[in-house]
Amino acid sequence: MERSTTELTGRFAEYERLAEQVRAVRDGVDDLRGTGYSDDGLVTAVVGGRGELLELELDPRIYRDRNAAELAARIVAAVHEAAADAELAATAYAAELLPPNRRGEAVDPVFDPVLHLLGDTSALEGGK
Numbered sequence: 001m002e003r004s005t006t007e008l009t010g011r012f013a014e015y016e017r018l019a020e021q022v023r024a025v026r027d028g029v030d031d032l033r034g035t036g037y038s039d040d041g042l043v044t045a046v047v048g049g050r051g052e053l054l055e056l057e058l059d060p061r062i063y064r065d066r067n068a069a070e071l072a073a074r075i076v077a078a079v080h081e082a083a084a085d086a087e088l089a090a091t092a093y094a095a096e097l098l099p100p101n102r103r104g105e106a107v108d109p110v111f112d113p114v115l116h117l118l119g120d121t122s123a124l125e126g127g128k
Contacts, residue, residue: 025094028049028093029049029050029090029093029094030048030049030050031049032048032049032086032089032090032093033046033047033048033049033054033086033089034046034047034048034049034081034082034083034084034085034086034087034088034089035047035081035082035085036077036078036079036080036081036082036083036084036085037078037081038074038075038077038078039074039077040074041059042058042059042061042062042074043056043057043058043059043062043071043074043075043077043078044056044057044059044078045057045075045078045079045081045082046082047079047082047083047085047086048086049086049089049090049093051083051086051087053079053082056075056078056079058075062074094108094112
């Protein structure tokens with residue numbers, strides 16, 4: 001009976017350690033930002049590490065042209081650029097948490113570090 005209590009205590013401690021590392025990964029991704037601009041520089045978008053739009057800045061000169069469809073296209077382009085920038089930052093962040101043989105363009109910035117922490121090497125090596 002004593003052995004099982006010790007074993008459970010050890011497993012719980014390991015779970016707590018893993019949970020703290022997973023929270024650290026989550027918080028690290030949450031702190032990331034990506035910025036994108038329209039081709040004319042009149043629209044600036046800032047996106048968080050999870051792809052959520054955090055800021056949108058419209059230069060007052062944008063109102064000279066009253067074409068709503070063009071404005072929407074500029075905003076979408078700036079947001080897409082910001083999301084791509086944030087994804088690159090998240091991928092670089094995630095790669096730092098993985099062993100060297102798992103670093104590269106195929107890194108999933110959300111799940112790969114967690115899978116690595118949990119020791120699921122088959123999921124990491126199996127690709128997507």
